[in-house]
Amino acid sequence: MKLLKLSFIVTIISFLTACNLTLNPNGPRPNNPFFIATEQVTVKGITIPEGTKLEYEKHFLKKGEQGSILNEKYLTGFRLPENKTINWGxxxxxxxxxxxxxxxSGxxxxxxxxxxxxxxxxxxxxxxxxxxDLGITVKNRDDWSFNNSNIxxxxxxxxxxxxYDKDDKKQQDFLDAMYEALMDVRSQD
Incomplete structure (x- = not known):
């Protein structure tokens, strides 16, 4: 009986692995498309260095690493290479x-x-x-640059x-102070 149960478990694990699923309680790990920039490029109004990982929305036909940059309208974010930064405000x-x-919108x-x-x-x-991490709301979703006329x-x-926690004065005062300090920084036009 134990051998039968063990065989069944091995079969299930093999099936899940073959289907590229995980035993993650949150469901399968997404394999959204991404592109590693092969040169400096500007996206959403920000110039990013070579090696930056551009991440995109889930796509029916595109999964994992892509050979070329995808349409900017599907961009969900980017992460710079380790030990690299850019100036934002x-x-x-x-x-x-x-x-x-x-x-x-942000x-x-x-x-x-x-x-x-x-x-x-x-x-x-x-x-x-x-x-x-700061959550920033903007007028124009296509501009991620530090442009305080858009923020x-x-x-x-x-x-x-x-x-959203409007009743917590401490939270609102802090966010108001952050916004005021942000507005005092000159835009990087």
Whole structure:
């Protein structure tokens, strides 16, 4: 009987592996298309270096690594190569990802505080103090650059501070202060 159960389990595992599924309780791991930039390129208004991983929405016909850059409208985010950063509002960042909720117009920006900026602004200091990813809402979804005429608000700072928690004065005051400090930084036009 034990041999029969063991044989059944091995068969199931083999089947799942053959189907490229995992035993992950959250379901199969996505294999969304991505492209590793082979040269410096500009996407969503930001110039990114060679080696940056561009990540795209799930696509019926395209999976995993792609041989060429895909249409920018399907871009969900990018991650710079290890030990590389770009300047976003005077802060060294290494990734941006658009909000998962498609009804929200914005993205999360991930700072690398191990890299010192050219100038420590109030915005940089406040952000570093919390060490979180910033949720930014924007007018134009196709512009991820630091363009404060496009930035509507600081929507959140990781899970610590969120705009949707309107009754928490501490959270709202912090986000208001972050937005004000962000607006004091000159756009990188």
């Amino acid at each position: 005077g802060v060294p960042i290494n990734a941006i990802h658009k909000f998962y909720n498609k009804d929200m 993205y999360s920006v991930y700072a690398n505080f191990e890299v010192a900026p050219d100038n420590e602004t109030i915005f940089y200091k406040k952000w570093k103090e919390e060490g979180c 509507l608000d600081v929507e959140g700072c990781s899970v610590l501070y969120q705009r």
